Amino acid sequence: MTSGNTGFGVDIGGSGIKGARVDLDTGEFIGERIKIPTPQPATPDAVADIVADLLDRAGWTGPVGITVPSVVQDQIARTAANIDPSWIGTDCAALFSGRLAVGGVPREVAVLNDADAAGLAEATYGDPRAGEGAVLLLTFGTGIGSALLVNGTLYPNTELGHLTFAGTGSDPVDAEHWASSAVKDREDLSYRRWAGRVDRVLEEYRRILNPQRILVGGGVSRKFEKWGPHLTVGVEVIPAALRNRAGIVGAAGAVRDGIRP
Numbered sequence: 001m002t003s004g005n006t007g008f009g010v011d012i013g014g015s016g017i018k019g020a021r022v023d024l025d026t027g028e029f030i031g032e033r034i035k036i037p038t039p040q041p042a043t044p045d046a047v048a049d050i051v052a053d054l055l056d057r058a059g060w061t062g063p064v065g066i067t068v069p070s071v072v073q074d075q076i077a078r079t080a081a082n083i084d085p086s087w088i089g090t091d092c093a094a095l096f097s098g099r100l101a102v103g104g105v106p107r108e109v110a111v112l113n114d115a116d117a118a119g120l121a122e123a124t125y126g127d128p129r130a131g132e133g134a135v136l137l138l139t140f141g142t143g144i145g146s147a148l149l150v151n152g153t154l155y156p157n158t159e160l161g162h163l164t165f166a167g168t169g170s171d172p173v174d175a176e177h178w179a180s181s182a183v184k185d186r187e188d189l190s191y192r193r194w195a196g197r198v199d200r201v202l203e204e205y206r207r208i209l210n211p212q213r214i215l216v217g218g219g220v221s222r223k224f225e226k227w228g229p230h231l232t233v234g235v236e237v238i239p240a241a242l243r244n245r246a247g248i249v250g251a252a253g254a255v256r257d258g259i260r261p
């Protein structure tokens with residue numbers, strides 16, 4: 001069970017709830033990652049039941065870090081773009097510490113935004129450039145998640161995937177409704193065409209934030225060699241190192257470090 005610097009992180013996504021033990025010295029998983037399909041509707045109670053099941057399967061009774069695809073302030077979910085709207089206003093700490101109690105004792109939990117967790121993990125365990133200076137991490141998946149870091153310290157809940165953007169039609173769109181990897185799949189865009197959209201989104205972020213570099217994560221970062229070369233944005237863009245481990249690892253680190261946005 002808990003030994004030395006071992007933690008546990010859970011990443012709640014639109015299609016799967018994933019969790020693993022994490023070696024907090026190295027940022028590596030210890031043993032298998034467990035994945036359970038996200039219940040539909042993904043209400044807070046239904047999700048908490050799955051997280052309890054996942055921890056039972058893993059035999060983990062220690063502190064747990066948990067990510068949600070929402071703005072989290074004072075442990076309260078404030079938005080729900082890609083999850084059930086009933087999350088808005090939910091006290092996530094109360095929900096999970098109660099549902100995951102061990103022998104009647106509330107569980108120690110930390111709940112944070114999924115991209116924020118990924119950013120913290122990359123800054124701590126990833127490419128050393130992720131922890132230096134002003135860095136923007138973006139995750140491309142169902143949506144576009146963002147984490148803004150200065151020398152590894154997080155400015156939480158930036159939600160840049162919702163920056164309104166000109167897009168291709170006549171009406172402005174959220175960046176994530178135009179350039180997420182889900183949109184790439186849905187519209188069957190080639191890497192080159194999709195990269196053109198990503199390029200324009202990155203250029204907008206560069207224009208207003210001027211980060212020293214942008215890290216790109218999410219499943220599609222594994223194929224970075226197919227689309228990275230098409231980017232022309234005037235800032236260094238590098239693929240995130242932890243890929244889809246980042247949310248789980250960042251969550252596990254957050255509960256150890258007492259990071260509760």
Ligand code: BGC
Nearest residue numbers: 069070071081115143144145
């Ligand atoms: C949500 C963010 C989340 C991102 C990636 C967006 O739709 O608003 O909170 O980080 O998706 O999951």
